Amino acid sequence: MNSDFDVKNNITKDTRYRGSAMDYESLALCYTLQGDWGKAKATFIQANQFGQRPFHMAYNEQDPEYGGASVTDGIQESNAIKATEFALAAGDLALAKQAAGLYRVPADNHKMPAPIHRYIFALQAFLDGDKDRAQMLLQISLDEFLKKPSKGQNYKVNYHTLSLALLGVVLHDQPAFNKGLEAQLQFYTKAAKGEIHDTEEEFVCLHALALTNLAIFYGLKQEIHHPLIPQGLVVSLQ
Template identity: 35%
Template structure:
């Protein structure tokens, strides 16, 4: 797998992301979302994905890393805004019981944390970690997803024992029922890498990263093909930066883990 897309592809991704951001702003100003009963939380989430796509395209275009990270930070801030609208009573746009909880799911929180870590903005990651809440209606995308997002949020906040408890509970489940499906193996790889970060165990950390990159290869060649996702694995880049931040070396290698997106050890 090559991590060098054609320039025509990159130009297309840049244009689509920029056009999408412009259209979103115009639709917001015109009152389109309100007229169509589209929640502003979901608009922020969608805007985040556009900024993240722009960031990946800028990186692939060879733009300065500071500009790339600024776009990832923009993406993370929009997801943070969604969570604040849902849960922060001091936010001027607080929604309370009217909040669109579909816009503050576990996987959206993971995306936000990933974007902050890809931006190398660890203070922003802490804000996202503090802003995350399990949904008050009890809905969850699964125990493994829930434990991972909580463990990641606790880790960036340095609440390491809380993170360990979530990861250990998941490892106990894996011991009883080894992961077999692609989804289960995906979270097993993430849990393994994050556990390595927590314990400062470089071997476990890189084992998890390598497993994630191997699993991601199938997505990159399938659903992610001909998109920016084909060339960059957000999960791996985010965890690699978090590991580097905590003093671990990244030895796992793959085209979708570009060294140019990683912080200096």
């Protein structure tokens, strides 16, 4: 994976894999905007595979590229969330379970802010069949937000909406899921006017697509239709 350029510029394999995951995400979104659903799904799978590599390098001693504690890039909570969402966008629940299960607190004990940290562990628990733990983690985040609400476009509001929607899936509560999903779409619509304006990300809310597919996999319905959720990538279990 490392080229002469990478070696010369001290770009590690984990960084390269993380970057490749981002590149393939962008390509998948482009295929999505073109309506080429088959290529979009296949490319999201590739993004997932690249996103998983740093985790295997860090934690799987049998991996040919195992680096243990020397692997520090691409193993954060957000990376695991992205990899899980790539799989869900492709309609692959088994791969989503695999991706979510890869995250663990790294050797240096670095953690992202609590709502993000709890969100990946809630996803991990739910996809592993532990609904009680998932509910507990999400409820802690929601309660904290209610005690000290945040306004504007920031990670606290973003993960509040995501936690609302995911809790709706965990509880098999259609109205609660719809409320959370609508809140995420409202947040994303505003965010799309910022730094992702005029990029492929402006037109597709990966969070919302992934949560919609997750909800369908677990017995809820798609009742929220929105331009930011590409219908061609919404799973059908019929």
